[in-house]
Amino acid sequence: xxxxxxxxxxxxxxxxxxxxxxxxxxxxxxxxxxxxxxxxxxxxxxxxxxxxxxxxxxxxxxxxxxxxxxxxxxxxxxxxxxxxxxxxxxxxxxxxxxxxxxxxxxxxxxxxxxxxxxxxxxxxxxxxxxxxxxxxxxxxxxxxxxxxxxxxxxxxxxxxxxxxxxxxxxxxxxxxxxxxxxxxxxxxxxxxxxxxxxxxxxxxxxxxxxxxxxxxxxxxxxxxxxxxxxxxxxxxx
Numbered sequence: 656x657x658x659x660x661x662x663x664x665x666x667x668x669x670x671x672x673x674x675x676x677x678x679x680x681x682x683x684x685x686x687x688x689x690x691x692x693x694x695x696x697x698x699x700x701x702x703x704x705x706x707x708x709x710x711x712x713x714x715x716x717x718x719x720x721x722x723x724x725x726x727x728x729x730x731x732x733x734x735x736x737x738x739x740x741x742x743x744x745x746x747x748x749x750x751x752x753x754x755x756x757x758x759x760x761x762x763x764x765x766x767x768x769x770x771x772x773x774x775x776x777x778x779x780x781x782x783x784x785x786x787x788x789x790x791x792x793x794x795x796x797x798x799x800x801x802x803x804x805x806x807x808x809x810x811x812x813x814x815x816x817x818x819x820x821x822x823x824x825x826x827x828x829x830x831x832x833x834x835x836x837x838x839x840x841x842x843x844x845x846x847x848x849x850x851x852x853x854x855x856x857x858x859x860x861x862x863x864x865x866x867x868x869x870x871x872x873x874x875x876x877x878x879x880x881x882x883x884x885x886x887x888x889x890x891x892x
Contacts, residue, residue, distance in 0.1 A: 656767065656798075656839055657769050657795070657797050657839065659840050659841045660769040660795075660837050660838065660839055660840065660841045661769065661771070661870070662841065663755060663842070664690070664755070664769065664771045664793075664834075664837055665719070665793065665840060666719070666753040666833055667690050667691045667719075667752070667753050667754050667755045667768060667835070668688060668689070668690045668694075668719065668721065668771060668772070668773075668793065668834065668835060669688070669689055669690070669691075669698075669716060669718065669719045669773075670685045670687075670688060670689075670715070670717070670720055670773035670776065670791055670830070671685065671686050671687045671688060671689050671700060671704055671714055671833065672684065672685060672714065672715045672716070672717055672728070673685070673686040673708075673712060673713075673714055673716050673732065673735045674712070674713045674714070675709070675711055675712050675713075676713075676758060676774075678710060680848075682775060683693040683778055683786050683811050684696075684778065685773050685776035685778075685791060685830050686704045686705070686714070686745055686820065686830075687701055687703075687704030687772070687773075687830065687832040687833040688700060688771070688772035688773050688830065688831055688832065688833045688834035688835075688847070689716075689745065689833055690754075690755055690834065690835040690843075690884070691752045691753065691754040691755065692754050692755060692757075692831075692843075692887045692888075693754050693885070693886045693887060693888070694750070694751055694752050694753070694754055694881065695746070695750065695752070695886075696704075696746050696747040696748055696749045696752050697734065697743055697744065697745070697746050697885050697886075698744075698746070698747065698831050699721070699742065699743070699744060699745075699833070699846060699879075699880075700743050700745065700832075700833030700845070700846070701741050701742070701743060701832045701833035701846065701871075702736050702737070702741045702742055702743040702784065702816070703741055703810055703816070703832060703848075704716070704743065704832055704833050705733075705743060706810055706812060706814075707812060708716075709743045710743070710888060711768065713728055713730055713731075714730070714731040714745075715728040715729065715731060716728055716731055716749075717788055717791075717851040719812025720773075720788055720791045720792070720793075721789050721790075721791060721792055724835045725749075726797075728881050729748060731745050731746070731747060732745060732746045732747075732748065733745055734746050734883060734885065735879060735882070735883040735885075736879075737875070737878075737879045738814075738816070739816060739817055740816065740817055740818070740819055740871065740875050741808070741816045741817075741818060741848055741849075741871060742846070742871060742875060742876055743833070744879055744883055744885065745881065751876045753802075754872075754888075755835055755837065755841065755842065755843050756843065756887075756888040756889060757842060757843045757874070757876075757877060757887060757888070757889050757890065758837070758838045758842035758843055758844050758889075759842075759889055759890055759891040760779040760838055760842070760844065760851040762800055762820075762821050762844045762845060762870075762872060762873070763800065764800055764801065764802060764803075765800065765821050766799060766838070766844075766878045767797070767798075767799050767839055768797075768798055768799060768800060768823060768836050768837065768838060768844055768870075769795055769796065769797050769798070769836070769837050769838075769839070769871070770795075770796045770798060770823060770825070770827055770831065770836050770868055771793060771794065771795045771796070771831070771834050771837075771845050771847075772793065772794060772828070772830055772831025772832070772833070772834030772847060773791060773792070773793055773794070773828065773830045773831070773834075774794050774828035774829055774830035775790070775791070775792050775794060775828075775830070775833050776790070776791050776830055777790025777791065777792075778790065778791065783869075792891060794828065794831070796825050796827070797825075798823045798824045798825040799823070799824055800821050800822070800823060800824075800866070801821070801823065801824050801840055801867060802821060803820075803821050803822075804818065804819075804820055804821050804822045804869055804870075805817065805818070805819050805820075806818060808848075808849050808869075818848050818849055818869050818871060819871060819872060819875055820845050820848070820869065820870045820871045820872040820875070820881055821822050821845065821869075821870055821872065822851065822867045822868070822869060822870075823836065823867060823868035823869075823870055824867060824868075825867070825868060826866040826867055826868045827847045827849075827868045828850075828852060830831065831847050832847060832848060832849070833835050833846060833847065833848075833876070834846070834889050835847075836870045840874055840890065842890035843873055843876070844872075844873055845870035845871055845872050845873050845876075846870060846871045846873075846876060847868060847870055848869050848870060848871045849868075849869045850866045850867065850868055850869060851866050851867045851869060852866070853865065853866050854866070
């Protein structure tokens with residue numbers, strides 16, 4: 656049931672790398688996940704992936720890893736953002752990028768979805784002294800929508816954003832922020848943004864802690880694309 660969803664996400668989803676330069680030293684890590692929404696390199700991700708950046712920080716695109724490495728990497732350009740609702744619109748200056756389309760379906764309670772991203776960022780140094788990125792791999796989680804969601808989410812730096820969307824049963828992992836939430840056909844229903852605080856279910860003897868993923872609804876994303884004049888496609892068009 657998830658074959659189409661995974662194939663579509665795999666062709667358009669990539670890790671966002673945060674590169675920090677300090678003198679002769681360079682640090683590299685994955686800050687989140689982006690996905691292309693047209694063939695001109697425009698992509699969407701979560702704005703909080705770019706929090707706490709200094710003048711020594713670059714955000715870069717190394718390709719649709721692990722199979723399609725781009726070397727040298729391409730620096731990401733900011734196009735627009737809706738910081739209040741945690742949405743970032745960027746561009747990688749490449750032509751002919753594969754992309755996801757927006758679903759015509761409603762994100763109804765009980766609808767099957769797939770969340771995806773890059774939570775496993777095993778970055779090592781190769782014999783030439785460069786970064787070895789073969790261990791940066793995607794992850795896909797089938798799930799379903801539980802409920803609508805609207806709540807303030809602090810970024811631990813004094814800024815509070817509003818995540819407007821819905822709850823997904825299975826929680827996302829670190830590095831999946833900004834990853835696409837797609838239906839079984841691989842069309843966008845929303846974007847992975849955060850997870851709920853742990854909630855406990857107990858019978859007095861045993862306690863089970865539960866967290867759920869929080870997705871930003873597609874309408875918020877489309878609104879930013881429209882006001883920015885960036886082209887996108889609907890699955891039914």
